[in-house]
Amino acid sequence: MATIHDVAEKAGVSVATVSRVINKIDTVSLKTVEKVKKAIDELDYHPNNLARDLRRAESNRILVLLQSISNPFYATIVKGIEDVAQKHNYSIMLCNTDSDLIREKNYIDLLAKKVVRGAILLDSEMTKDELNVVAEENDLVLCCEYKQGVKVPHVMIDNYLASKTVAKHLIALGHRRIALIAGDSHLSSTKLRYKGYVDALQEAGINTDENLIYNSETSSFKMGMRAMETILNTENRPTAVFAMSDVLAIGAIKSINSKGLCVPDDIAVAGFDGIEFAGVMNPSLTTIVQPSYDMGCIAMEMLIKEMKEDAKNNREVIIEHELVIRESTVKRFSNIKSQIS
Amino acid sequence: MATIHDVAEKAGVSVATVSRVINKIDTVSLKTVEKVKKAIDELDYHPNNLARDLRRAESNRILVLLQSISNPFYATIVKGIEDVAQKHNYSIMLCNTDSDLIREKNYIDLLAKKVVRGAILLDSEMTKDELNVVAEENDLVLCCEYKQGVKVPHVMIDNYLASKTVAKHLIALGHRRIALIAGDSHLSSTKLRYKGYVDALQEAGINTDENLIYNSETSSFKMGMRAMETILNTENRPTAVFAMSDVLAIGAIKSINSKGLCVPDDIAVAGFDGIEFAGVMNPSLTTIVQPSYDMGCIAMEMLIKEMKEDAKNNREVIIEHELVIRESTVKRFSNIKSQIS
């Protein structure tokens, strides 16, 4: 591996000049730039980022922490983050925590170790206080999830309102027994969505039935299936189900089908997130579409701002969501044609 | 941020001794170790990895390059890679290339820049020769895709055989007009799967019909839909479709349904990969299940071996696949119950 010294020697200049050329500092004469570039080419020289970062006491890497990359919803967010990062010459380091706090803290340590310059957390298991401690010394942004009192910029939808909208939609369709498949109870979004569901029911004069609520700690197909099985085994079966993620909803539908029941005829199902698959599956899934790609972009932009500025802030961006009504809750003519298998 | 010097001063020892304690070199007396540890605790000292890596001229980060994280098939592989990496104290850096060769090469540069220690490529767009040049100087492993003549360890399934199995399955069901939705033509797996399809047909005395073959350069739902639309517009419609990925297959089914046709009654559909969703969707999807998690684990283990050893090798691991027959190709009693929407 050629170093900056080799280039300097070959070009007959000092290392400082080579450094200037590499970093596009325009106090170097055109002729010298040419010489240096030639030497760089001939030696196939690549600057060693390790050394550069050490010297500058910073890295250009960003940590993105999420529970599991397997959820397509997160995949889209990450895409947004990565696109913006790339544009600003940052590279991202994606890490799965598996909802394991220890594992998460290990990754968070990368901040203190200066391996990464900042971090975007999608669904942290840390408490408000733990987050504030980390934020004290590091540049952090939260995406999707925000805990009250955390002094960190964050972007998300209005989870309470979105959830209420879904519940109201189901109520408007005439449902009174609406089951809820909730998500990870550590997440603020879960709590907000739960409240939205309860309030919507209450406003419609419906009491919540504990038998119709299932708490699934992770968001996966299997969890959705298991949750639905449990719910279907209750005495007074619901006529509708609201799952707090599309992945859970899809699992629930599978479970409903395997009991010989139909969606939406026997049981209506609504999801949350708006993964691409929700529109492609059969029946297509009614869901809250979160602008995941945009959320990723905004989160990364916030982080860049955060890293540039000295002052800490806890700017909040609430982004628009949309209830997209599809076949899984409403019987439509097009359904008849779609799939009779 | 405390440095090693601060710790040394506080503990009343030299930096070398502190370094020894950090790196668990056992020539340090117990008493000294205690003193140093106490100082480390009190100062909340974290070694700076940047400096360590620079000194050791290596990093413990691994680059994982793939076209798009959005494909759930890759998500599972990455999970395997990450789990093994974590166990061996490596961290992974995941990067999307978007099938863009320029972007891919930018990431590959991280190897030369010593930002990463090695790389696992899932679906590189580089040619055989380009790969060999990179492999010359760096530790590389290929996962899923392998180009003949590349001197790099690799793990994958027997794509030719798997594809042939799918085609044979469809032929055995009585289909003679079997459409093919192919994947990225740069990938060797695409070529092998194509050959498997052609050979199976040929052995059954069926001529391939160019009108029934669609080349989709990326693997996405939308691509699958578009491909199927085109195929459905041909004069003599196929009775079965073989898509080279589950994601493509799912898009194809959507497209078939939107034309008012049924799967598998009007058209049977088979996929490839074995993403979790294939078993959950409706109708459930017949597919080749690749042991994606295991493939990820093996790839990472190969890379660790590669990084430890001086000698280059091009060890090949062919891992077992499985044809899982589900509702999308075979009419079964359970189907009648499942979904009439």
Place this chain on the structure above:
DNA sequence: TTGAAAGCGCTAACAA
């Protein structure tokens, strides 16, 4: 068992 000191490859202040 410990310390002194060189140096990994680079940047940036300062001097020329």
Place this chain on the structure above:
DNA sequence: TTGTTAGCGCTTTCAA
């Protein structure tokens, strides 16, 4: 416009 030089924080050789 360019060069000299002092480190960034760490590991490791050599000497004590």
